[in-house]
Every structure is written in structure tokens, then in C-alpha cells.
Amino acid sequence: MEKTDGKSKLDGNCFKILIIMTLFKPSTHFNELFRELKEKNMEISKPTLSAHLNHLVGQKYVIKKEEENSQFVTYSLNTEKTKQIKEVANRTKKITKAFKENEREFYSLSEENQVSVVIATELSRKIEEIRALIDYRLHPNDLGKIVYANFLDSPLLHIGQKWIIKKSLEDEHYRKKILKLLNDWEERFK
Numbered sequence: 245m246e247k248t249d250g251k252s253k254l255d256g257n258c259f260k261i262l263i264i265m266t267l268f269k270p271s272t273h274f275n276e277l278f279r280e281l282k283e284k285n286m287e288i289s290k291p292t293l294s295a296h297l298n299h300l301v302g303q304k305y306v307i308k309k310e311e312e313n314s315q316f317v318t319y320s321l322n323t324e325k326t327k328q329i330k331e332v333a334n335r336t337k338k339i340t341k342a343f344k345e346n347e348r349e350f351y352s353l354s355e356e357n358q359v360s361v362v363i364a365t366e367l368s369r370k371i372e373e374i375r376a377l378i379d380y381r382l383h384p385n386d387l388g389k390i391v392y393a394n395f396l397d398s399p400l401l402h403i404g405q406k407w408i409i410k411k412s413l414e415d416e417h418y419r420k421k422i423l424k425l426l427n428d429w430e431e432r433f434k
Contacts, residue, residue: 254300255296257286257288257292258296258299258300260286261277261281261293261296261297261300262300262305262306262321262326265277265306265319266321266326268284270320270321271318271320271321272318272319272320273316273317273318274294274297274317277297277319278290278293285402285403297319304322305325305326306319306321306322307319307322350407351407355421355422358404358407358408358422359425359426362404362405362408365404366402366405408422
């Protein structure tokens, strides 16, 4: 959480939490949100999540409600303040669904095509990130544009890489083939 002119700004973790809450958990308990973030490949500790949630509550993006006669606290999106995230949420939900549905399909591709898909995805993501950052700088107060620019750096978009790494750790033959293919790609760009 950065400070600018004495005001606290939202950082990348805050934006990722807002995205995950918008897409999957608009009203949730702390541990549910923590599990959802881990499931979506966001590496965050519980103390860090707590600090970011407190910051989001302080900035009025999230509403904190302590349940009576219970130790549970419910965190909910403040829909008035997060309206601009809806467009981003719809785009990212489609991307997320496609990734979840495509792991088996991804592994059914040849190793050459798996590496090509990961490289093409990274290039497309980088192009979209540059566009989003330009758009964000032109419209610095548009929360939707800020959230989308931060989403593009989300671990969720690196899922193909994670699949390759996971299988490489499990299968030596696969690992050797992938490393050779990556070396071949590297040579193309020299």
C-alpha cells in the first residue's frame, strides 16, 4: 500500500483481492478468501491478507461486518465504490473459466504446441498490459482501468507456465523435452 500526497493508494495485492472478490467471493469470510486466493495462485500470507483487507475497509472498497455471538467476520464488496470493476470482472471471468476448462486440453497438445501456447499467451498478455497501462495513465481515476492493468500481472494469467513447470517436476522425459524447446525458442529471438 503506497502513499501519495499523504493518501494511501491501493497496490497490486489490493487490486488482486478486489478482482478475486468481484469474480468469486463478493461476500466472504477471511479463511474462505484466503483459500480462494491460494487456489487462484496468489501467494499471500494471512497477515498480509489481513493488512490489505483492513486497508480496503479503510478506503471503503470493502465492508467488514462482525457477526453477533460469533468469531466470524464477513468481508463484502462495497458495490457503490466498486461499480467500475464489473466490466473487468466480466472479462476476467471468461479468461478464468477458459483456463480452468483447458488444463486437460493443454496437456493433450504436443510439447511443442504447449510451449508455443505459453509464449503466445505471454506475448499477448504483455501487449494487452501495455495498452491497459496507457489507458490507465490517460484515465488515472478510472478504477476499472486500474484494476484491469493490475489483473494483467496476475498469477492466474501465467497458468500455462505453472502447468509446464508442474509436469516438468513430475516427468523427467517431459522436462528434458520442454527445456530443449525453450532453448530452441531462445535461439530464435537472438
